[in-house]
Amino acid sequence: MQENQNNSNNQIEELDINHLMQIRREKLAELQAQGKDPYEITKFNRTNTAGEIKSNYEKFEQKDVTVCGRIVAKRIMGKASFCTIQDCDEKIQSYVSINDLGEEDYKDFKTWDIGDIIGITGFVFKTRTEEISVHAKEVKLLSKSLRPLPEKFHGLKDPDLRYRQRYTDLIVNPEVKDSFILRSKIISKIREILNEKGYLEVETPILNTISGGATARPFITHHNALNIDMYLRIALELNLKRLIVGGFDKVYELGRVFRNEGMDIRHNPEFTELELYAAYQDLNDMMEITEELFSRTAKEILGTTKITYQGQEIDLTPGWKRITMIDSIKEACGIDFNQIQTDEEAVALAKEKQIEIPDKTKETRGDVISLFFDEYVEKTLIQPTFIYEYPIEISPLAKKCKNDKRMTQRFEVFIGGREYGNAFSELNDPIDQYERFKKQVEAREAGDEEAGMMDEDYIQALEIGLPPTGGLGIGVDRLIMLLTDASSVRDVLLFPTMKPLM
Numbered sequence: 001m002q003e004n005q006n007n008s009n010n011q012i013e014e015l016d017i018n019h020l021m022q023i024r025r026e027k028l029a030e031l032q033a034q035g036k037d038p039y040e041i042t043k044f045n046r047t048n049t050a051g052e053i054k055s056n057y058e059k060f061e062q063k064d065v066t067v068c069g070r071i072v073a074k075r076i077m078g079k080a081s082f083c084t085i086q087d088c089d090e091k092i093q094s095y096v097s098i099n100d101l102g103e104e105d106y107k108d109f110k111t112w113d114i115g116d117i118i119g120i121t122g123f124v125f126k127t128r129t130e131e132i133s134v135h136a137k138e139v140k141l142l143s144k145s146l147r148p149l150p151e152k153f154h155g156l157k158d159p160d161l162r163y164r165q166r167y168t169d170l171i172v173n174p175e176v177k178d179s180f181i182l183r184s185k186i187i188s189k190i191r192e193i194l195n196e197k198g199y200l201e202v203e204t205p206i207l208n209t210i211s212g213g214a215t216a217r218p219f220i221t222h223h224n225a226l227n228i229d230m231y232l233r234i235a236l237e238l239n240l241k242r243l244i245v246g247g248f249d250k251v252y253e254l255g256r257v258f259r260n261e262g263m264d265i266r267h268n269p270e271f272t273e274l275e276l277y278a279a280y281q282d283l284n285d286m287m288e289i290t291e292e293l294f295s296r297t298a299k300e301i302l303g304t305t306k307i308t309y310q311g312q313e314i315d316l317t318p319g320w321k322r323i324t325m326i327d328s329i330k331e332a333c334g335i336d337f338n339q340i341q342t343d344e345e346a347v348a349l350a351k352e353k354q355i356e357i358p359d360k361t362k363e364t365r366g367d368v369i370s371l372f373f374d375e376y377v378e379k380t381l382i383q384p385t386f387i388y389e390y391p392i393e394i395s396p397l398a399k400k401c402k403n404d405k406r407m408t409q410r411f412e413v414f415i416g417g418r419e420y421g422n423a424f425s426e427l428n429d430p431i432d433q434y435e436r437f438k439k440q441v442e443a444r445e446a447g448d449e450e451a452g453m454m455d456e457d458y459i460q461a462l463e464i465g466l467p468p469t470g471g472l473g474i475g476v477d478r479l480i481m482l483l484t485d486a487s488s489v490r491d492v493l494l495f496p497t498m499k500p501l502m
């Protein structure tokens with residue numbers, strides 16, 4: 001019964017919208033018949049924004065200005081009216097009267113709708129209620145809105161619809177802009193910090209003949225002219241390290257990567273990643289630059305390194321906890337994998353603790369260590385923490401540890417129970433790298449669609465010689481979520497991936 005009622009309401013709402021759209025189209029047709037087609041206007045000379053005027057009233061008082069924006073409120077009172085427009089940064093009220101505009105222009109103004117985009121020329125003053133306003137001498141319709149905005153008192157609240165129609169979301173919920181302005185500032189700050197440190201920003205191909213640099217399922221496309229399948233990149237790593245081989249000491253890229261995997265509040269199929277590589281540096285250097293990127297960005301954008309994320313107080317001040325993966329598991333649940341030496345022992349322990357191993361090819365000690373970490377540790381890491389020394393099975397591009405060849409010089413950084421970055425002392429032994437690629441190929445042939453491929457050209461690059469190198473990858477969207485207190489990655493992506501409605 002409730003579903004039928006909802007369908008009925010939706011049908012009535014659609015009929016109402018269609019009726020209102022028809023009225024607006026008729027208004028447009030009448031304007032066009034009178035030679036007043038707003039769509040023929042190509043330029044409008046604005047002198048100031050609403051924000052500039054409202055934040056510097058003394059400077060603008062009684063001065064002529066020209067503003068423009070979208071009508072978001074309108075109050076008709078006979079021979080005088082008030083309307084409010086919203087531009088790129090603020091709203092501002094305007095007083096419009098028949099005495100200033102003349103009868104014909106005022107008559108036209110009264111027919112304009114909420115959502116129409118207009119220009120206003122007049123002088124700045126304050127009303128009796130002390131509201132900063134523009135006393136209109138001239139108004140001009142710049143673009144006609146043919147589709148009504150959502151009802152102003154309820155706005156656009158449905159998250160699914162907000163993500164699908166971000167353009168409407170930004171109009172009806174202007175505070176949403178703040179997150180995306182912060183996003184731009186955060187990305188600019190990251191660039192500023194890296195440029196200061198001598199890193200060179202570069203661009204590498206999005207389309208590749210091999211999927212590599214991470215463990216993930218790729219998107220596949222086809223190049224018609226070459227008649228070959230190609231892969232949208234799942235990481236930036238291998239091409240950036242080729243540049244280190246070629247003689248660049250420090251490089252970074254901020255770019256989109258694509259992974260054909262599940263979607264949730266932390267994952268979108270395309271996302272922005274930062275990867276940086278520095279010759280003659282190692283894992284410890286990458287820890288230091290990670291702390292600096294997070295803490296300086298927070299301090300210089302938000303004014304503090306102590307933030308609140310989803311109700312949790314988090315301190316980004318450098319000096320983050322550092323602990324090995326094995327020790328973190330021991331600390332969380334008392335199990336010491338230093339005492340477990342064989343694959344068989346590890347698999348038996350997983351069964352005892354009812355931890356499912358999703359793939360027969362991953363019944364190794366290293367894979368089980370990773371599963372125990374996921375089960376017992378990750379969600380407990382609220383304050384910034386570096387987890388280092390990862391099993392070799394899940395780290396095909398990292399150097400082995402000197403003290404335990406089964407583990408690698410790799411870390412991930414966790415904040416608020418989530419992973420934000422991944423770094424290595426990069427593997428530069430071409431023989432070792434070739435053998436690890438072979439294991440990835442074997443896993444792929446056994447059905448693991450996320451396993452990597454053999455990259456012969458990258459092996460050749462390593463054979464030429466990659467210096468000792470530190471590398472770091474940071475999920476930029478997650479960092480922005482953290483600094484804007486966003487619960488979903490879709491809240492920090494202007495146009496998140498959505499399944500079509502039809």
